[in-house]
Amino acid sequence: MKRKFVIAFLAASLLVSAIPVAGYTTSNPDIRTVTPDATLQPGGVNELAFQLVNDPDGPDDEVRTATNVRVRPGNAGPIDVETNELYLQSLADGVPADRSLRLNVPSDIDSGTYRIPLRLTYEFDNGASNTVERRTTIHLPVRIESGPRFSVVDTDSTATVNGQGTLDVTMRNVGDSLARDSTLALSTSTPDVRLGSSESSTRFVDTWEQGENRTFEFETTLGDSATAGNYSLDAQIDYEKPDGTTGSTPSLTVPLRALPEMTFSVSNVESSLRVGETRTLSGTVTNTGPMPADAAVVNFADPGPTVTPIETSVAVGSLAPGESADFSFDTEVTTAGSAGLRQFDLSVVYYDQDDRQRESDAIPTRVDVAPESPEFDVAPVNATFEAGSGDEFSVTVTNTRDYAVSDVSAKIYADAPLSTSDDEAFIDRLEPGESREIVFQLGAGGSATAKTYPVKMDFQYDDDGGDTIISNTYQVPVDVTERTSGGPPVVPIVAVALVVAVGGFVYYRRRD
Structure with missing residues (x-):
């Protein structure tokens, strides 16, 4: 009986729990x-x-x-x-x-x-x-919602790394109505890219029709730490709908392609530069891209006081990417210059696609400067004199330059015991490698010691460019031998001439 009661109680309990409380589930x-x-x-x-x-x-x-x-x-x-x-x-x-x-x-x-x-x-x-x-x-x-909507259709950039250019952004109203008083704001979040001189720039459109394309130009500058490739700029357009309500687009992505830095390599460099002469530095400049270089000019930067380009710039014309042109500079290396390997800086000034003048980085160019060489080879022909005698002093002069020289004036300088009564000679023209003999008057004093003495000689001449040049000083050896005849010492030629001149002057004065 008790067991039946427990079972009935449990059944009733389960039934009660299954019945939801009124108003609560x-x-x-x-x-x-x-x-x-x-x-x-x-x-x-x-x-x-x-x-x-x-x-x-x-x-x-x-x-x-x-x-x-x-x-x-x-x-x-x-x-x-x-x-x-x-x-x-x-x-x-x-x-x-x-x-x-x-x-x-x-x-x-x-x-x-x-x-x-x-x-x-x-x-x-x-x-x-x-x-x-x-x-x-x-x-x-x-x-x-209906209204104007905008899409980036195309972009075109001419900006190069470490340079300036333009970014053209073409956008279209792809919505189902026109837009009024629209303002496009373009901004950059990277320090490598600047729009003009700041981080943002805006453009205004009074009426932007449905389906109409608009192209906006932005001045763009890329820093020297920028890399060639793609950058993303942010754009947003605020506008007014035809019903007078305003709207704003979400952030639009505008791609910017940074072009590699314009570069030029200089090749085929040839140099005939020599200390003390005006020679030629030549080579080939190539536009290695990525854009055309219009009205290009090769500049020879100031190389210092001992090297002087006759012209500091040479026009080579417009160069497409990969195109080359030859250049040549006539350059003087002064006698104070040094021979050996020298480095000069060339650069290229050109106009880019936006007709903006730009200049490349310096292009180091290494050339060899030859040591100074004599303009003439001077060899004595008649250069032996007996002490106390005088005679013709003959010298052969050879043009060692690779160009003709003209109006060559030669002059000798003699120190005691040597003396001269005719110290100048003239050659109208000497072709490269040509030799001519010139003659001076030279005498040796009677008390001269038998040995070799130097006679100094220099030249003034005109080079192939018409410039008048004063040569270096040359030394020509003169041999003086002992006297072979007796009697009083022979008076040097100059002294004799002076005595004759003075005596004549006194004679004529006495006659008067």
């Missing part, structure tokens, strides 16, 4: 979305904020907590969802969870309502101490 999780502002702006990435709510069916219902909630959003037509997955550890009854999605909305999307699918996976306790996993799909509604 417990239900499984029911996850929904709430979007405060579901309007998207076409033409860029939108950050859409929304809420996930575990919502009961009625105000007095209780909903079980969802745990390990995973949200995998999917694309909705042309709207590309850039967020891969969202995660919530738990979503309790009536406690909203704030989340957001990155939505890339094309500029040419049609207006209307779109539904973003959200694939949910979550777990919950079913009330019988069992964990249940559920998979379902809900949707997040979004709106595309």
